[in-house]
Amino acid sequence: MKNTNSKILDCTIRDGGLVNNWDFSVEFVRDLYYSLSEAGVEYMEIGYKNSPKLLKGGDAGPWRFLDEAFLREVIPTKTDTKLSALVDIGRVDENDILPREQSMLDLIRVACYIKDVDKGLELVEKFHNLGYETTINIMALSHALENELNDALQEIGNSNVDVVYVVDSYGSMNPKDVTYMTEKFKRALPNKTLGIHTHNNMQLAFANTIAGIDAGVEFLDSSVYGMGRAAGNCTTELLLGYLKNPKYEVRPVLGFLEKHMVAMREKWEWGYNIPYMLGGMLNEHPRSAMALRAGGDKDKYVEYYDRLTTPETAFGSGKSE
Amino acid sequence: MKNTNSKILDCTIRDGGLVNNWDFSVEFVRDLYYSLSEAGVEYMEIGYKNSPKLLKGGDAGPWRFLDEAFLREVIPTKTDTKLSALVDIGRVDENDILPREQSMLDLIRVACYIKDVDKGLELVEKFHNLGYETTINIMALSHALENELNDALQEIGNSNVDVVYVVDSYGSMNPKDVTYMTEKFKRALPNKTLGIHTHNNMQLAFANTIAGIDAGVEFLDSSVYGMGRAAGNCTTELLLGYLKNPKYEVRPVLGFLEKHMVAMREKWEWGYNIPYMLGGMLNEHPRSAMALRAGGDKDKYVEYYDRLTTPETAFGSGKSE
Incomplete structure (x- = not known):
């Protein structure tokens, strides 16, 4: 069965930045973008669009506080691979966000805890009105009470958000949990596209992503060599090998792994321990x-x-x- | 749902020996045995019962050529955790095998490629007649032709073997493959207990083991920190945490990991790459x-x-x- 609805969203820079305090060179990020493009990956999350006025950590490099002029230097020519940025509630200055037609970004993702879904959706509406594709990523789903979640899903269903994510922040879910949660989201949100973001604490990030695909999830988060906070994420290379869609090629990502990720892995720790x-x-x-x-x-x-x-x-x- | 039929078979020494040429100290193996016993693990595979006369590699240490007198030194007092050894076709001298009541071993497992199932079953019968529990592990299942496999399963069904293993030698199977294969084995072998042995090449060893459990497999191979050939195996610590059976405790294995596996991992490479x-x-x-x-x-x-x-x-x- 072909996976023609699946879309890979590589978040190596964004989630991987939580490992190395966003210590990525421009060459690293540029090479990643063109490798992912060649591989057929649909989205690359190039960092956070937080405001340095609202969040400490100005030493963390440009990927935590994305700037449009800088992005144009990094990616001189855009390909079919769209660019995404994540924002956190309370850390984004909306005045920093250009209308989409003037921006390098295509997709803005809003991450929030369940208690802040209303705030998250308020941001989503603003970005939606500026022309962006949007997602809402409810973090720490495994700590949400069922009634809280039901309320949140109802609010989300009434919003203009395009994609709603099942997020296993703590890497505590197994494939059956993912199937259950995805089916619950589908029932509550019949008109929304679903996404999944997994962590590899129990070596289940890839298996949970497969369970998500089988249950109808379309947006699949991953990172090259799994680089992401703590145990890391589902790996991009595994998804490229697994998904049955002739447009995907793992070979360009192997070249990137060889050139950049071996040294990165020697310097920084992530993955199963x-x-x-x-x-x-x-x-x-x-x-x-x-x-x-x-x-x-x-x-x-x-x-x-x-x-x-x-x-x-x-x-x-x-x-x- | 409780997993009271599941049995863990830790093969750290046997499969891990393929990583470090069986360079395990007596203290390492003894500590592993008593840690697994405290954790509630049912079986520990302590090595190969090959004959040094039939296989080169006499420098590989005692775990590749297990000897009863030596085993008695290593494990002065047996617990409820049974001991297992693997034999390869053509590398075992049957005259080396004592009757079970005189042996430290409880279970002998026969590994063979599908073309040698008849030879494997001949060995199984001999060990069965000596009083041992037996398994047959058909390696490289992912390279077997369906008609070969059907014939082999029929032969196995007519034998006295206790447990039949689904073995993903190349780490190439995903959970759906495991479900399919397990169901096929169950149909062909309604009176046999099934086992599963996985490899972690695609970070699916644990997920595949879960898929096996859900499809009715009872014997679960694993190794501490996944130590096993190449990408290694399903980890024992993950199974202990996952299985719902009050007798299992992960804590004793954490002590072993801390004392022995950190240094082992620094010296030797296994796992996902x-x-x-x-x-x-x-x-x-x-x-x-x-x-x-x-x-x-x-x-x-x-x-x-x-x-x-x-x-x-x-x-x-x-x-x-």
Whole structure:
């Protein structure tokens, strides 16, 4: 069965930037864009469109605070591969956003926690009115109460958003969870396109994406070599090999992997390891595992597990985060 | 739904030995045995019962040529965790095998290619008559012709073997393939218990094992931190976290990971990388990818891909291997 409805959205720069504080050279990003174009990838998320006025971290490089003039230098000639940016609630200055016909960007994605869906949809409407394609990505779905989610889906159904994402922020879902959640979204949002964003804490990012495809999801997030926060994402190369659509070619991405990702992987850590696995298993934000991996106790697994599973000492699992 | 029929068979020593030429200390193997026992794991495959007379590699350490007297030193007191050994067709001297009541071993597993199923079953009968539990593991199932497989399953159905394995030697199967294959095995072998052995070339080893469980497989192969040939196996720690059975505990295995596997992983390579991924995607024996990773061209992905996909230069994909 052909996967002609599937669209790959590569978020190596955006989610991978959470690994290396957006330390990507212009050459890296440019090579990625043209490699993905050759491979047939439909979208590349080139960073965050946050405002440096509203978010600390001005040292994080241009990919966290995308600027149109800079983008034109990075991508001198656009291909069929569309460009996307993510915005966070409360961190975007709407005055920074040009109408789509003057912008390098095609798609703006709004990420929010379930309690902020109303704020998220307000942003979506603004971007929609400026001519952009839009998505809403409800993070930390595995911590949402069912009634909260039902309310949120109803609000979303009444909005102009184009694509609604199932987001497994903590890498805690398995293929059956994805099937269940996708079917729930489909019932609540019969007129919306669905997307999926997975994390690899339990080595299920690719399998969960396949489960999403089988349940009717069309927008598939991935990153090259899985580069993304903590355990990382579904890999772009695996999707290119799996999807049955003659336009996809894995070979251009292999060239990019060889030229750029070997060195990147030597310098920075992401992917499956025991603290991230435990975070997925226990449905926890990866914050504490990332802090552990950055320190001298990075391989003290038992102590970390005991902290996570002892109610008096558990940390970093606030429902709203 | 509880997984009370599932049994974990940890093959860290046996399959992991294909990574480090069986360079495991007695302390490593002993600690693994008692950690797995505490975790509730039912079987530990402690190596190969090949004969040094029939196979070169006498420098590979005792785990490739298991000896009963040595095993008694390694495991002074047996727990509820049973011990297993794998034998290869043509490499086992039957005179080396004691009757089960005099042996440390409980289970002998016979691995063979489909063309040797008759030879495999001959061995199975001998071990069965000596009192052992037995399995037959047909390797490289993804290279078997359907009519060959049908014949083999019929022969197996008429034998005394206890467990029949679905083996994804090349890491080329996805969850749907596993479901299809398991259902085929179940139809052909209604009176046999089924097992599954997966490889992680496409990051699907755990997901494929879950698909197997859902389709009725009971024996689940895994290894700690996935240590196994090339891309490795389904990880034992993920299974312990996933299976709903109150007897399983992940914590003892975390202690083992911390004490032994961090250093092992620094010294030896296994797990997902691009050449192994390509092997899975293209349904190839990992031989050529392992050779590539051992040499100076280990990250020349495009050249390797071109060799694998150009008929005149393809290598290492003999159907019978």
